[in-house]
Amino acid sequence: MRSAIVVGGTGLVGNALVKLLCDSEEYVSVTVLSRRKLDFEHPKLTVKVRSFDQLEEEDIDFAHEVFCCLGTTMKKAKTREQFEKVDVEYPLHIASLAKKCGIMHFIMISAMGASEKSAFYYNKVKGKVERELIALDLPQLSIIRPSLLVGDRKEFRLGEKMGEWILKGLNPLFIGSLKKYRPIEADQLALAMKVIALFGKKSPVTIYESHQLAMMKMPEVKEEKVIPREQLFNWDKFKEQEAIPIDEEVVFNREKLREIKTKNELNK
Template sequence: MGMRAAIVVGATGLTGTSLVAQLCENDEYISVTVIARQKPAFEHAKLEVKIRNFDTLEENDIEFAHELYCCLGTTIKKAGSREVFEKVDFEYPLAIASLAKKRGIPHMLVITAMGANANSLFYYNRVKGKLEHALKELGLQRLSIIRPSLLIGARKDFRFGEKVGQKVLKFAKPLLVGPLKRSRAIEASQVAKAMIVIALYSKEQPVTIYPSQKLVSLDFPKLKDEQASRDNYFNWEKNKLPNTIDEDSKVNRDVIINRDKFKVTESVVDKEVNFKRRDEK
């Protein structure tokens, strides 16, 4: 059992929901804290939920943890305006990262987007790129940037654009080879697993970017079987002692059982010892 603690923000989304469940089931973690605006449906003995308003989040709301996982994100349609969208996808993650730095949290893992670029022609990608740049400038001890392609999974809210995109990429998958392979859709549960693998097993570097095609291949290391196989344990014919001993392996019984050699010649008992009754003086 490990002794790690994790904080997750954005725990009620597609990837965040899977991430929290996987963290709670991982033996390396004894504590998982979710900071959210609403209580997640998932419950676990390791899980602590803090209901907070991200607009008024303070340093005391974030305790020390080994990893801060940030899965915050929305869409312009759901946000209702670009202003609200930037607040959720840029301002909140940056503010939380700043508080985490003050708390001494050594590693932040944040989900952005495959095409994140501050100079992108697409507004969504520009915001994600701006967030990446700001986080790098913040000077965190360790920053892992997660850039998934289109996420696949069962969302609570229906997103027409994503549903269409998933179907298109599903049929186009055989054609997405070489450089286009990075555009393949990816399961949100795999992204969540990849984040944990990165936290536990990746090489520590100040800033690392993980593209979608890399996330697909990340998995927990296989445990080496250092024990003997079941056949070796229960193969009685192989492990029983032989009925006969070859001449080279024989031991001279006279050497071992030489009674004369090891005969006791002196007594260690004092013959002069007399025992008296208690009523005798």
């Protein structure tokens, strides 16, 4: 049985992931580090409301993996400095704490096209955090690169909503090498993150692209075939067989026993 820490459990993916893990048979404990309370309760769930500027080692409990779902927008952050604090500084600090606490797997949501060489500021920042996370030399790092995320957000984002409508309309055209540009549902991304935690590659660093994430699902558990009791022990067939008489001389050879006993006495 496993335990998990989810950082950023109030966002679109984080919220879906928390509910998925709590309903999962594989997890007995789910801890959320959040800047505000969740509107969700569960017997397995512990919510720690913390300022990410003041997170310390004692705030990180033991867990098998940390899922980092932190992310913001320029509209909310207002400045590049604040944007990079949320998307770069906080994930790096949490990953460092996780490593100190002996947590073996750090799973972080980045973005499709993340690269420090990108012409787009957003992708450049994501490329920066990826590079710095890799430099931390974590026991195991999984980088998640989804395309446009779709789902029921608590807040309305006009730009993302328009992009969602356009891309959904163009979805049938995204075939072959263009598949990676298809929007991905938040629930599917949460499922993919769980699959990666349980069955993903054990390499020190693994990057998962959006088209891979869209295809992931939990492996099917094969039901063990129940063998009927009468086939395990066929009493009727046993009764039909004739009992084989036991030859006492074969089972217990008295002459052989005397011979062994005599040799032992002579050797004393």
